[in-house]
Amino acid sequence: MYGRLYRHLLLPLFDGVVKGRRTMSHWHDAEQSQWWTREQLEEFQFKALRSVVAHAQATCPYYSDEWNGRGLDASRLQSPGDFTAWPLLNRDTIRRQRLKMRTTAPVKRMSKATGGSSGEPLQFDLDSGSNDRRTAMTYRGYGWAGAAPGTKQLYIWGTAVGNVPGWKRLKMELHHRFDRHLILSCFEFTPQMMRQHFDRMNRYGAEVIVAYTNPLYEFARFLKQEGLTPVKPRSIVVGAEKLHDFQRELIEDVFGARIFETYGSREFMLIGAECEHHSGLHLSMENLLVEILNDDGSPTPHGQEGNVVITDLFNYGMPFIRYVNGDRAVAGFDLCPCGRGLPLLKKVVGRQLDTLDTPDGRKIPGEFFPHLIKEFPAVRRFQVVQETREVITLKLVVDGGLTLAEREQMLSEVRKCTGTLVDVRLQMVDDIPLTNAGKLKVVVHAV
Numbered sequence: 001m002y003g004r005l006y007r008h009l010l011l012p013l014f015d016g017v018v019k020g021r022r023t024m025s026h027w028h029d030a031e032q033s034q035w036w037t038r039e040q041l042e043e044f045q046f047k048a049l050r051s052v053v054a055h056a057q058a059t060c061p062y063y064s065d066e067w068n069g070r071g072l073d074a075s076r077l078q079s080p081g082d083f084t085a086w087p088l089l090n091r092d093t094i095r096r097q098r099l100k101m102r103t104t105a106p107v108k109r110m111s112k113a114t115g116g117s118s119g120e121p122l123q124f125d126l127d128s129g130s131n132d133r134r135t136a137m138t139y140r141g142y143g144w145a146g147a148a149p150g151t152k153q154l155y156i157w158g159t160a161v162g163n164v165p166g167w168k169r170l171k172m173e174l175h176h177r178f179d180r181h182l183i184l185s186c187f188e189f190t191p192q193m194m195r196q197h198f199d200r201m202n203r204y205g206a207e208v209i210v211a212y213t214n215p216l217y218e219f220a221r222f223l224k225q226e227g228l229t230p231v232k233p234r235s236i237v238v239g240a241e242k243l244h245d246f247q248r249e250l251i252e253d254v255f256g257a258r259i260f261e262t263y264g265s266r267e268f269m270l271i272g273a274e275c276e277h278h279s280g281l282h283l284s285m286e287n288l289l290v291e292i293l294n295d296d297g298s299p300t301p302h303g304q305e306g307n308v309v310i311t312d313l314f315n316y317g318m319p320f321i322r323y324v325n326g327d328r329a330v331a332g333f334d335l336c337p338c339g340r341g342l343p344l345l346k347k348v349v350g351r352q353l354d355t356l357d358t359p360d361g362r363k364i365p366g367e368f369f370p371h372l373i374k375e376f377p378a379v380r381r382f383q384v385v386q387e388t389r390e391v392i393t394l395k396l397v398v399d400g401g402l403t404l405a406e407r408e409q410m411l412s413e414v415r416k417c418t419g420t421l422v423d424v425r426l427q428m429v430d431d432i433p434l435t436n437a438g439k440l441k442v443v444v445h446a447v
Protein backbone atom coordinates (compact mmCIF):
# COMPACT_ATOMS: atom_id res chain seq x y z
CA MET A 1 0.00 0.00 0.00
CA TYR A 2 2.68 2.47 1.05
CA GLY A 3 4.75 1.37 -1.95
CA ARG A 4 2.01 2.39 -4.40
CA LEU A 5 1.32 5.60 -2.54
CA TYR A 6 5.01 6.40 -2.55
CA ARG A 7 5.52 5.71 -6.22
CA HIS A 8 2.40 7.41 -7.55
CA LEU A 9 1.94 10.28 -5.13
CA LEU A 10 4.68 10.95 -2.58
CA LEU A 11 7.69 10.60 -4.87
CA PRO A 12 6.19 12.71 -7.72
CA LEU A 13 5.19 15.35 -5.17
CA PHE A 14 8.56 15.43 -3.44
CA ASP A 15 10.63 15.24 -6.60
CA GLY A 16 8.57 17.45 -8.88
CA VAL A 17 6.83 19.94 -6.61
CA VAL A 18 9.16 20.25 -3.60
CA LYS A 19 12.45 19.85 -5.44
CA GLY A 20 11.39 21.11 -8.88
CA ARG A 21 13.00 18.22 -10.70
CA ARG A 22 11.99 16.42 -13.87
CA THR A 23 12.99 12.91 -12.82
CA MET A 24 9.49 11.45 -13.15
CA SER A 25 8.93 12.63 -16.71
CA HIS A 26 12.39 11.40 -17.75
CA TRP A 27 11.58 8.07 -16.13
CA HIS A 28 8.29 7.88 -17.99
CA ASP A 29 10.06 8.62 -21.29
CA ALA A 30 12.76 6.04 -20.58
CA GLU A 31 10.17 3.35 -19.96
CA GLN A 32 8.89 4.01 -23.49
CA SER A 33 12.20 4.44 -25.29
CA GLN A 34 13.67 1.16 -24.04
CA TRP A 35 11.30 -0.58 -26.50
CA TRP A 36 12.36 1.50 -29.49
CA THR A 37 14.34 -0.26 -32.19
CA ARG A 38 18.10 -0.09 -32.02
CA GLU A 39 18.07 2.27 -35.03
CA GLN A 40 15.66 4.68 -33.35
CA LEU A 41 17.77 4.65 -30.21
CA GLU A 42 20.97 5.24 -32.15
CA GLU A 43 19.38 8.14 -33.96
CA PHE A 44 18.28 9.70 -30.66
CA GLN A 45 21.70 9.08 -29.17
CA PHE A 46 23.62 10.61 -32.06
CA LYS A 47 21.45 13.70 -32.07
CA ALA A 48 22.15 14.19 -28.37
CA LEU A 49 25.84 13.56 -28.96
CA ARG A 50 26.06 16.26 -31.63
CA SER A 51 24.36 18.75 -29.33
CA VAL A 52 26.61 18.16 -26.34
CA VAL A 53 29.77 18.19 -28.48
CA ALA A 54 28.72 21.49 -30.08
CA HIS A 55 27.93 22.91 -26.64
CA ALA A 56 31.31 21.79 -25.27
CA GLN A 57 33.22 23.32 -28.15
CA ALA A 58 31.31 26.60 -27.97
CA THR A 59 31.26 27.12 -24.20
CA CYS A 60 33.95 25.05 -22.45
CA PRO A 61 37.44 26.61 -22.74
CA TYR A 62 39.22 23.27 -22.33
CA TYR A 63 37.36 21.61 -25.18
CA SER A 64 37.52 24.57 -27.54
CA ASP A 65 41.30 24.91 -27.04
CA GLU A 66 41.89 21.20 -27.36
CA TRP A 67 39.68 20.59 -30.38
CA ASN A 68 40.39 23.81 -32.26
CA GLY A 69 44.09 22.97 -31.94
CA ARG A 70 43.44 19.64 -33.65
CA GLY A 71 41.25 21.14 -36.33
CA LEU A 72 38.13 19.41 -35.02
CA ASP A 73 34.81 21.09 -35.59
CA ALA A 74 31.59 19.93 -33.96
CA SER A 75 29.58 20.92 -37.02
CA ARG A 76 31.50 18.33 -39.02
CA LEU A 77 30.36 15.52 -36.74
CA GLN A 78 27.99 13.96 -39.25
CA SER A 79 28.05 10.25 -38.38
CA PRO A 80 29.07 8.10 -35.40
CA GLY A 81 32.18 7.11 -37.36
CA ASP A 82 33.40 10.75 -37.36
CA PHE A 83 33.49 10.70 -33.56
CA THR A 84 36.51 8.38 -33.54
CA ALA A 85 38.65 11.42 -34.43
CA TRP A 86 37.81 13.12 -31.12
CA PRO A 87 40.49 12.78 -28.43
CA LEU A 88 40.07 10.69 -25.29
CA LEU A 89 39.88 12.19 -21.82
CA ASN A 90 41.36 10.72 -18.65
CA ARG A 91 41.05 11.37 -14.94
CA ASP A 92 44.32 13.21 -14.74
CA THR A 93 43.17 15.75 -17.31
CA ILE A 94 39.94 16.28 -15.40
CA ARG A 95 41.88 16.87 -12.19
CA ARG A 96 44.04 19.47 -13.89
CA GLN A 97 41.44 21.08 -16.17
CA ARG A 98 38.25 20.90 -14.14
CA LEU A 99 37.67 24.65 -14.09
CA LYS A 100 38.26 25.01 -17.81
CA MET A 101 36.00 22.06 -18.55
CA ARG A 102 33.05 23.83 -16.96
CA THR A 103 30.67 25.57 -19.29
CA THR A 104 30.64 29.36 -19.35
CA ALA A 105 26.92 29.21 -20.23
CA PRO A 106 24.38 29.89 -17.46
CA VAL A 107 23.80 26.28 -16.41
CA LYS A 108 22.91 25.39 -12.83
CA ARG A 109 25.71 23.16 -11.64
CA MET A 110 26.27 20.78 -8.75
CA SER A 111 29.56 19.31 -7.54
CA LYS A 112 30.26 15.63 -6.98
CA ALA A 113 33.22 13.52 -5.98
CA THR A 114 34.21 9.96 -6.67
CA GLY A 115 35.97 7.88 -4.08
CA GLY A 116 38.31 6.85 -6.83
CA SER A 117 37.88 3.10 -7.04
CA SER A 118 40.93 3.15 -9.29
CA GLY A 119 42.86 4.83 -6.52
CA GLU A 120 42.59 8.39 -7.76
CA PRO A 121 39.76 10.44 -6.24
CA LEU A 122 38.10 12.92 -8.52
CA GLN A 123 36.01 16.06 -8.10
CA PHE A 124 33.72 17.07 -10.94
CA ASP A 125 30.54 18.99 -11.79
CA LEU A 126 27.30 18.32 -13.56
CA ASP A 127 24.17 20.28 -14.28
CA SER A 128 21.13 19.57 -12.20
CA GLY A 129 19.04 18.63 -15.22
CA SER A 130 21.35 15.81 -16.12
CA ASN A 131 21.16 14.54 -12.56
CA ASP A 132 17.40 14.06 -13.04
CA ARG A 133 18.04 12.06 -16.20
CA ARG A 134 20.56 9.77 -14.59
CA THR A 135 18.27 9.19 -11.61
CA ALA A 136 15.55 8.21 -14.09
CA MET A 137 17.91 5.70 -15.71
CA THR A 138 18.54 4.17 -12.30
CA TYR A 139 14.81 3.90 -11.57
CA ARG A 140 14.29 2.12 -14.87
CA GLY A 141 17.27 -0.23 -14.52
CA TYR A 142 16.41 -1.14 -10.95
CA GLY A 143 12.82 -1.61 -12.09
CA TRP A 144 13.95 -4.51 -14.29
CA ALA A 145 15.05 -6.21 -11.10
CA GLY A 146 11.73 -5.49 -9.40
CA ALA A 147 13.40 -2.74 -7.39
CA ALA A 148 11.66 0.39 -8.67
CA PRO A 149 11.03 3.22 -6.18
CA GLY A 150 8.49 2.27 -3.55
CA THR A 151 9.65 -1.31 -3.09
CA LYS A 152 10.89 -2.28 0.33
CA GLN A 153 14.65 -2.54 0.03
CA LEU A 154 17.49 -3.62 2.26
CA TYR A 155 20.85 -2.09 1.37
CA ILE A 156 24.21 -3.61 2.20
CA TRP A 157 26.08 -0.62 0.97
CA GLY A 158 28.86 1.86 1.60
CA THR A 159 27.66 4.45 4.08
CA ALA A 160 29.10 7.83 4.91
CA VAL A 161 32.54 7.52 6.44
CA GLY A 162 34.06 10.25 8.59
CA ASN A 163 32.55 12.75 10.94
CA VAL A 164 28.97 13.19 9.78
CA PRO A 165 27.11 15.64 12.02
CA GLY A 166 24.17 14.29 14.02
CA TRP A 167 21.54 16.37 12.21
CA LYS A 168 22.78 15.06 8.88
CA ARG A 169 22.61 11.47 10.05
CA LEU A 170 19.06 12.07 11.24
CA LYS A 171 18.09 13.62 7.93
CA MET A 172 19.56 10.66 6.07
CA GLU A 173 17.74 8.23 8.34
CA LEU A 174 14.40 9.97 7.71
CA HIS A 175 15.07 9.92 4.00
CA HIS A 176 15.74 6.20 4.08
CA ARG A 177 12.50 5.57 5.95
CA PHE A 178 10.55 7.69 3.51
CA ASP A 179 12.13 5.70 0.64
CA ARG A 180 11.51 2.35 2.41
CA HIS A 181 15.23 1.61 2.54
CA LEU A 182 17.00 -0.05 5.44
CA ILE A 183 20.74 0.54 5.20
CA LEU A 184 23.30 -1.81 6.70
CA SER A 185 26.85 -0.56 6.33
CA CYS A 186 28.98 -2.96 4.35
CA PHE A 187 31.93 -1.88 6.47
CA GLU A 188 30.24 -3.53 9.43
CA PHE A 189 29.91 -7.02 8.01
CA THR A 190 32.32 -8.48 10.51
CA PRO A 191 31.90 -12.08 11.69
CA GLN A 192 30.76 -10.72 15.05
CA MET A 193 28.04 -8.57 13.50
CA MET A 194 26.61 -11.02 10.98
CA ARG A 195 24.22 -12.78 13.34
CA GLN A 196 22.80 -9.41 14.33
CA HIS A 197 22.41 -8.40 10.67
CA PHE A 198 20.67 -11.69 9.96
CA ASP A 199 18.08 -11.08 12.67
CA ARG A 200 17.54 -7.52 11.52
CA MET A 201 17.17 -8.58 7.91
CA ASN A 202 14.58 -11.22 8.75
CA ARG A 203 12.59 -8.80 10.88
CA TYR A 204 12.61 -6.24 8.10
CA GLY A 205 11.47 -8.65 5.38
CA ALA A 206 12.74 -6.74 2.36
CA GLU A 207 11.29 -7.30 -1.11
CA VAL A 208 14.70 -6.63 -2.63
CA ILE A 209 18.28 -6.75 -1.34
CA VAL A 210 20.64 -4.21 -2.89
CA ALA A 211 24.28 -4.90 -2.09
CA TYR A 212 27.95 -4.58 -2.77
CA THR A 213 28.99 -7.96 -4.08
CA ASN A 214 31.72 -8.94 -1.64
CA PRO A 215 30.03 -8.24 1.69
CA LEU A 216 26.91 -10.02 0.43
CA TYR A 217 28.99 -12.99 -0.64
CA GLU A 218 30.69 -13.16 2.75
CA PHE A 219 27.29 -12.91 4.40
CA ALA A 220 25.90 -15.72 2.25
CA ARG A 221 28.88 -17.90 3.15
CA PHE A 222 28.31 -17.20 6.82
CA LEU A 223 24.60 -18.06 6.61
CA LYS A 224 25.37 -21.29 4.82
CA GLN A 225 28.02 -22.31 7.34
CA GLU A 226 25.71 -21.58 10.24
CA GLY A 227 22.73 -23.26 8.58
CA LEU A 228 20.65 -20.07 8.81
CA THR A 229 17.79 -19.50 6.37
CA PRO A 230 17.04 -15.88 5.49
CA VAL A 231 13.59 -14.59 4.57
CA LYS A 232 13.50 -14.80 0.78
CA PRO A 233 13.57 -11.51 -1.10
CA ARG A 234 11.99 -11.26 -4.56
CA SER A 235 15.32 -10.39 -6.13
CA ILE A 236 18.84 -9.19 -5.38
CA VAL A 237 20.62 -6.26 -7.03
CA VAL A 238 24.40 -6.14 -6.84
CA GLY A 239 26.83 -3.47 -7.92
CA ALA A 240 30.02 -1.56 -7.08
CA GLU A 241 32.15 -4.70 -7.18
CA LYS A 242 32.73 -7.37 -9.75
CA LEU A 243 30.44 -10.38 -9.45
CA HIS A 244 32.05 -13.75 -10.06
CA ASP A 245 29.94 -16.69 -11.21
CA PHE A 246 30.75 -18.66 -8.07
CA GLN A 247 29.54 -15.76 -5.99
CA ARG A 248 26.33 -15.50 -7.98
CA GLU A 249 25.64 -19.22 -7.53
CA LEU A 250 26.17 -19.22 -3.79
CA ILE A 251 24.22 -16.02 -3.15
CA GLU A 252 21.26 -17.15 -5.27
CA ASP A 253 21.29 -20.50 -3.53
CA VAL A 254 21.38 -19.09 0.01
CA PHE A 255 18.79 -16.35 -0.54
CA GLY A 256 16.59 -18.31 -2.94
CA ALA A 257 16.35 -15.35 -5.35
CA ARG A 258 17.85 -14.27 -8.65
CA ILE A 259 20.67 -11.74 -8.83
CA PHE A 260 20.50 -8.73 -11.12
CA GLU A 261 23.93 -7.30 -11.77
CA THR A 262 24.35 -3.57 -12.28
CA TYR A 263 27.26 -1.45 -13.39
CA GLY A 264 27.53 2.17 -12.41
CA SER A 265 29.86 4.88 -11.22
CA ARG A 266 29.71 8.22 -9.49
CA GLU A 267 30.52 10.05 -12.69
CA PHE A 268 27.48 8.64 -14.53
CA MET A 269 25.31 6.69 -12.06
CA LEU A 270 23.76 3.65 -13.76
CA ILE A 271 25.73 2.65 -16.86
CA GLY A 272 24.15 -0.77 -17.37
CA ALA A 273 21.85 -3.29 -15.71
CA GLU A 274 20.56 -6.80 -16.27
CA CYS A 275 16.99 -7.46 -17.31
CA GLU A 276 15.01 -10.60 -16.53
CA HIS A 277 16.97 -12.53 -19.19
CA HIS A 278 20.32 -12.06 -17.41
CA SER A 279 22.18 -12.10 -20.70
CA GLY A 280 24.31 -9.00 -20.21
CA LEU A 281 23.94 -5.42 -19.02
CA HIS A 282 21.50 -3.19 -20.93
CA LEU A 283 23.20 0.16 -21.38
CA SER A 284 21.60 3.45 -20.29
CA MET A 285 21.88 4.40 -23.93
CA GLU A 286 19.62 7.44 -24.00
CA ASN A 287 21.91 9.10 -21.47
CA LEU A 288 25.35 7.73 -22.28
CA LEU A 289 27.44 6.69 -25.25
CA VAL A 290 29.60 3.73 -24.22
CA GLU A 291 32.54 2.64 -26.38
CA ILE A 292 35.02 -0.19 -25.82
CA LEU A 293 38.44 0.78 -27.19
CA ASN A 294 41.94 -0.60 -27.38
CA ASP A 295 44.84 1.23 -25.76
CA ASP A 296 45.61 2.94 -29.09
CA GLY A 297 42.04 4.25 -29.28
CA SER A 298 40.82 1.89 -32.01
CA PRO A 299 37.54 0.01 -31.47
CA THR A 300 38.05 -3.31 -29.68
CA PRO A 301 36.90 -6.27 -31.81
CA HIS A 302 33.78 -8.15 -30.78
CA GLY A 303 34.45 -10.57 -27.94
CA GLN A 304 37.76 -9.07 -26.87
CA GLU A 305 38.57 -7.04 -23.80
CA GLY A 306 39.11 -3.29 -24.00
CA ASN A 307 38.85 0.02 -22.13
CA VAL A 308 35.47 1.46 -21.22
CA VAL A 309 35.07 4.95 -22.71
CA ILE A 310 31.99 6.99 -21.88
CA THR A 311 30.41 10.20 -23.15
CA ASP A 312 27.64 11.75 -21.06
CA LEU A 313 25.04 13.05 -23.49
CA PHE A 314 23.38 15.51 -21.12
CA ASN A 315 25.99 16.81 -18.69
CA TYR A 316 26.02 20.37 -20.02
CA GLY A 317 27.56 21.74 -16.82
CA MET A 318 30.90 20.00 -17.28
CA PRO A 319 30.79 17.73 -20.31
CA PHE A 320 32.50 14.35 -20.16
CA ILE A 321 33.44 13.59 -23.75
CA ARG A 322 35.12 10.22 -24.40
CA TYR A 323 36.17 9.66 -20.82
CA VAL A 324 38.35 6.62 -20.13
CA ASN A 325 37.01 5.53 -16.74
CA GLY A 326 39.62 2.89 -15.92
CA ASP A 327 37.32 -0.13 -16.23
CA ARG A 328 37.77 -2.96 -18.67
CA ALA A 329 34.93 -4.72 -20.48
CA VAL A 330 34.32 -7.20 -23.26
CA ALA A 331 33.37 -5.54 -26.56
CA GLY A 332 30.25 -6.32 -28.58
CA PHE A 333 26.80 -4.86 -28.14
CA ASP A 334 24.29 -7.63 -28.81
CA LEU A 335 20.53 -7.45 -28.72
CA CYS A 336 18.67 -9.18 -25.91
CA PRO A 337 15.87 -11.74 -26.34
CA CYS A 338 13.67 -9.52 -24.13
CA GLY A 339 13.01 -7.24 -27.10
CA ARG A 340 14.40 -4.02 -25.66
CA GLY A 341 16.38 -2.06 -28.21
CA LEU A 342 19.02 -1.13 -25.65
CA PRO A 343 22.29 -2.90 -26.47
CA LEU A 344 23.92 -5.31 -24.06
CA LEU A 345 27.35 -4.87 -22.58
CA LYS A 346 28.60 -8.43 -22.30
CA LYS A 347 30.80 -8.32 -19.29
CA VAL A 348 32.66 -5.85 -17.13
CA VAL A 349 36.06 -7.07 -15.99
CA GLY A 350 38.91 -5.56 -14.04
CA ARG A 351 37.34 -3.41 -11.42
CA GLN A 352 37.69 -5.75 -8.57
CA LEU A 353 39.14 -4.29 -5.46
CA ASP A 354 40.83 -6.77 -3.26
CA THR A 355 39.87 -7.58 0.27
CA LEU A 356 42.05 -7.13 3.36
CA ASP A 357 42.26 -9.75 6.10
CA THR A 358 42.74 -9.07 9.77
CA PRO A 359 43.94 -11.39 12.59
CA ASP A 360 40.43 -11.50 14.12
CA GLY A 361 38.93 -12.80 10.91
CA ARG A 362 37.47 -9.61 9.46
CA LYS A 363 37.44 -9.17 5.74
CA ILE A 364 37.56 -5.51 4.79
CA PRO A 365 36.32 -4.76 1.28
CA GLY A 366 38.73 -2.67 -0.77
CA GLU A 367 35.73 -0.39 -1.41
CA PHE A 368 36.13 0.95 2.10
CA PHE A 369 39.22 2.93 1.18
CA PRO A 370 37.87 4.90 -1.78
CA HIS A 371 34.94 5.88 0.44
CA LEU A 372 37.25 7.08 3.16
CA ILE A 373 39.80 8.79 0.96
CA LYS A 374 37.25 10.89 -0.87
CA GLU A 375 36.79 12.80 2.39
CA PHE A 376 40.39 14.01 1.99
CA PRO A 377 40.53 15.99 -1.27
CA ALA A 378 44.28 16.63 -0.92
CA VAL A 379 44.99 12.94 -1.50
CA ARG A 380 45.71 12.47 -5.18
CA ARG A 381 46.43 8.77 -5.21
CA PHE A 382 46.49 6.03 -2.67
CA GLN A 383 47.24 2.39 -2.22
CA VAL A 384 46.69 -0.01 0.63
CA VAL A 385 49.43 -2.50 1.30
CA GLN A 386 48.77 -5.50 3.48
CA GLU A 387 52.32 -6.09 4.74
CA THR A 388 51.28 -8.92 7.05
CA ARG A 389 47.96 -9.79 8.65
CA GLU A 390 48.96 -7.48 11.50
CA VAL A 391 50.31 -4.54 9.51
CA ILE A 392 48.57 -2.38 6.94
CA THR A 393 50.29 0.56 5.26
CA LEU A 394 48.27 3.26 3.58
CA LYS A 395 50.46 4.89 0.95
CA LEU A 396 49.38 8.39 0.03
CA VAL A 397 50.35 10.82 -2.69
CA VAL A 398 49.23 14.15 -1.30
CA ASP A 399 49.04 17.60 -2.87
CA GLY A 400 50.18 20.13 -0.28
CA GLY A 401 50.25 17.78 2.73
CA LEU A 402 47.77 16.64 5.36
CA THR A 403 47.33 18.35 8.70
CA LEU A 404 48.00 16.42 11.87
CA ALA A 405 44.26 16.38 12.59
CA GLU A 406 43.54 14.94 9.16
CA ARG A 407 46.09 12.20 9.64
CA GLU A 408 44.62 11.33 13.00
CA GLN A 409 41.12 11.27 11.57
CA MET A 410 42.15 9.01 8.72
CA LEU A 411 43.93 6.60 11.03
CA SER A 412 41.05 6.50 13.44
CA GLU A 413 38.54 5.71 10.66
CA VAL A 414 40.72 2.88 9.36
CA ARG A 415 41.20 1.49 12.87
CA LYS A 416 37.44 1.47 13.46
CA CYS A 417 37.27 -0.91 10.56
CA THR A 418 40.38 -3.03 11.12
CA GLY A 419 40.05 -3.40 14.88
CA THR A 420 42.79 -3.05 17.43
CA LEU A 421 44.93 -6.00 16.40
CA VAL A 422 46.19 -4.29 13.27
CA ASP A 423 48.97 -1.75 13.13
CA VAL A 424 47.86 0.86 10.59
CA ARG A 425 50.55 3.12 9.15
CA LEU A 426 50.43 6.13 6.89
CA GLN A 427 53.24 6.62 4.44
CA MET A 428 53.58 9.72 2.27
CA VAL A 429 55.16 8.89 -1.08
CA ASP A 430 55.97 10.85 -4.22
CA ASP A 431 54.29 8.43 -6.57
CA ILE A 432 52.56 5.08 -6.73
CA PRO A 433 53.53 3.07 -9.80
CA LEU A 434 50.92 1.51 -12.05
CA THR A 435 50.79 -2.17 -12.94
CA ASN A 436 52.06 -3.48 -16.26
CA ALA A 437 48.53 -3.12 -17.61
CA GLY A 438 48.66 0.60 -16.78
CA LYS A 439 46.25 0.36 -13.89
CA LEU A 440 46.63 1.27 -10.30
CA LYS A 441 46.03 -1.48 -7.84
CA VAL A 442 44.17 -0.22 -4.79
CA VAL A 443 44.96 -3.14 -2.56
CA VAL A 444 48.31 -4.89 -2.64
CA HIS A 445 49.19 -7.97 -0.62
CA ALA A 446 52.87 -8.00 0.22
CA VAL A 447 52.56 -11.49 1.64
Ligand SMILES: [Zn+2]
Pocket residue numbers: 275276277282336337338339340
Ligand atom coordinates in the same frame (compact mmCIF):
# COMPACT_ATOMS: atom_id res chain seq x y z
ZN1 LIG B 1 16.98 -7.78 -21.96
